[in-house]
Amino acid sequence: MKPLYDDSRLRPWRIQKMRELLPALQEMVAEMQLVPDRFEARLKRVHPENRESAVNLLQYLVLRQHDLRGIQRELAGLGLSSLGRAEAGVMESFRAVIRLINTALAAADGNAKPAEMPESDPAFLQPPCGSTRLTENTAHVLGPPQPHRNTRIMVTMPPEAAHDLALLTSLLESGMDVARINCAHDQPEDWLRMTQNLAETSRATGKNCRVMTDLAGPKIRTAEVPAEVPVLKIKPERDTLGRVTLPARIRLLPASGTAACADSGETLPALVLDDKAFNNLKPGDTLHLRDTRGARRKLLLEQTDGDGLLGLSHKTIYAAPGIRLKPGRSDQPAVLVNAVLNPDPAVVLKPGDLLEIALHPQKSASFSASPSASASTTVTAHIACSLPEAFRNALPGAPVWFDDGKIGGIIEDIAEEKVLVRIRQARPTGTKLRADKGINLPQTVIEVSALTEKDRADLPWIQHHADLVALSFVNQAEDVQHLMDVMEANAPGAKQPAIILKIETRQAFDSLPDMLLTAMQARFCGVMIARGDLAIECGFERMAEVQEEILWISEAAHVPVIWATQVLENLAKTGLPSRAEISDAAMGNRAECVMLNKGPHITAAVQSLDNILHRMEAHQTKKKALLRKLSFEDRGLA
Structure with a gap:
């Protein structure tokens, strides 16, 4: 009866391939057999129940120092294990393949008994045992x-x-x-x-x-971002026809009340005034002003639950320190805005911006642009780092990532108290970087x-x-x-x-x-x-x-x-x-x-x-x- 599949023509090729592969496999086994002696000092510190697993790990690492892809293709072509799933029991996976090759070669050479292999070291786990151990x-x-x-x-x-x-x-x-x-x-x-x-x-x-x-x-994070900003836009909410559904709202605060307000978790922006000037204002007053664009605007004051007043406007206002608020009452002098507070403090970064990271939080308080002593361009934003020692080994050219990769840059210069980062990745319109956001230094050795x-x-x-x-x-x-x-x-x-x-x-x-x-x-x-x-x-x-x-x-x-x-x-x-x-x-x-x-x-x-x-x-x-x-x-x- 003719066999279903006649491989007689392929048999010489397979035998030759096995003869070629065998020395390479035996050489790797010999290298892995040296692991227990080579790493004995390290293995002595491992828990006794974990010694076999540690040996297997080290053998796997030794094995992966070689590129095995060619051998794997040849083994798969012969219908043998390609060793691609040998992790749990590296040594015995190799020994199993060698045993099969020895058996095939013995049959081809007319030998009744295949070549003997050295006894397996008790420290070497067989694949099923390794999987069971896991x-x-x-x-x-x-x-x-x-x-x-x-x-x-x-x-x-x-x-x-x-x-x-x-x-x-x-x-x-x-x-x-x-x-x-x-x-x-x-x-x-x-x-x-x-x-x-x-x-x-x-x-x-x-x-x-x-x-x-x-x-x-x-965790390396951005430190607290100052709430004080150079300019802040407030605008009313409008429906699809452009009609105002909710006026623009901004708080007016006395300078003495800003700390308590910050702790309250208030979500509205604020204008900070001198205490004396603030005390002259009352609910119902109308304040006239010109915003940073020179646009004429009005704020109608209302009482709030806290210490401040609430200003309402039906038009967009760009507020900044230095603008003057003129009460509608003729007997009241103009009030100067000392500061503008953002309820959601953040620095806005765009590609090309130069960010200064202060390595001491108290050094980072300004949001205004300032010239860099070590760069020809201007620093556009400042922020501090919660773990300055993380930058101890940083070098110019190293990448820095912020806020889970939303913002990325390259270190341009390093000084004793600051690091300058050129922003390479951010939205073209700007991405906000807030306090308590992660900082990653993937190419810097962090000794913390x-x-x-x-x-x-x-x-x-x-x-x-x-x-x-x-x-x-x-x-x-x-x-x-x-x-x-x-x-x-x-x-x-x-x-x-x-x-x-x-x-x-x-x-x-x-x-x-x-x-x-x-x-x-x-x-x-x-x-x-x-x-x-x-x-x-x-x-x-x-x-x-x-x-x-x-x-x-x-x-x-x-x-x-x-x-x-x-x-x-x-x-x-x-x-x-x-x-x-x-x-x-x-x-x-x-x-x-x-x-x-x-x-x-x-x-x-x-x-x-x-x-x-x-x-x-x-x-x-x-x-x-x-x-x-x-x-x-x-x-x-x-």
Whole structure:
């Protein structure tokens, strides 16, 4: 009977290819076998239960020093494993391929027995064992899986979680596995109520839920922006026919009342007057003025609930310090405006502007343009930095990003107390930069401890109440060791929360293997891909590549990964997802956990993510596609 497939013509070619590939594979195995001895000093510091995982991680890193794409193509052409899914057990994946090649070559040469291979080192995990180790570690760190899916769901707790038991119940019943408490917000008493409510609702629903606390860390932010501005536009609201529906409104304040007004959270702009001049004004007065354009305008004064007066105008006014307000009463002198206050303080930056960053907050108080001593052009805006030491190693030409990448520039000059940044990316009409917005320095080595004084103060509470502690803005192994030392000093010999390494800077990405080996001194740890800051640091175009590398390295270490930042963000905030974020959420199936941020529709987001992850697990696990039976019309296939 003729065989269904005769490969006799291809057999010599295949045998020859195997002979050519075998030495390269054996050479890589020999190189990986040296890992335990080569890194023995480092491996001694790893927790004994993690030694095999650490060896596998180091072997994977050694392997990835080579470009294996040619070998992979050849192996796939021979019907052998291309080694593209070897992360969980690198050495034994190679040995399995070599065994198959030896068997085929022995048969081709007429040998009854294939060439023998050296015994496998007990430190080398086989692929199934590596995957099992990752599954076990994930269960210890993130809790047991749901019956219908393995990927966990983490949810950032909103302030309402401190008092709304119904919200927590709905989140647990919808599929939340881990609750995240962001220690950059709220207070310890709020966190305590959240954990107590979680424990109560968990008992009531019978649902397990771990608690992860996120340390605030040394976030580099813009400092407070002065409310005083050189000019401010106020205008009335009009309907589609141009008729005024709401007059332009501006407060008039005495100089002595500006501080109290700022603390009140008032949302209207203000004109600041001398106390004596202000006291001569009263509700019902009409003030005549010429604005900065010379346009004649009137303000009708009304009483407000606070110390000031409210001025109303049916026309647009451009207000600035120095304009004169003339009361309609002839017995009253003109009043001079001393300052104009913006209720939403910000500097407006356009491409080409020169921004001065003061490295000491008290040095940044002016919004007026000023000449630069080190540049031929004029500084158009000033702002201060909350963490000036972050610029210690900055160099001219290095990029700077503000407010999650909305504004970007290049450092043009650096002095002892200031940095000049030429704005390259912003809206042509200008982008506002407010206080407390993030600053990223992707090409600057930042020598700042990841553990702040606030973090140290929060840690005793965290160690007592949390299952996981996320180390924010970690950049190097020393940061991880510092956290471990502080926790041990706080509670010697006690069981500690598992450390989650938040990878959100370029420096952290480059240091990930070193940080993992340090974290693996404890029995359990994990990794979070904080894609917001990381995308800015590494470049949006590289983000897909970077997150893949983090997934591979973490799998080689048998460490669970949390896929975070902007997952189903539109759905959580507006109730309606975008098409792109559904695909992004499906990609999260590659990680062991997916994190959702808070929002008015967070319960719907959890339900949707639960459904997406459940469906995707039938098609994909890590990098491996699963060939589930598909349902489709069979017309035309007959």
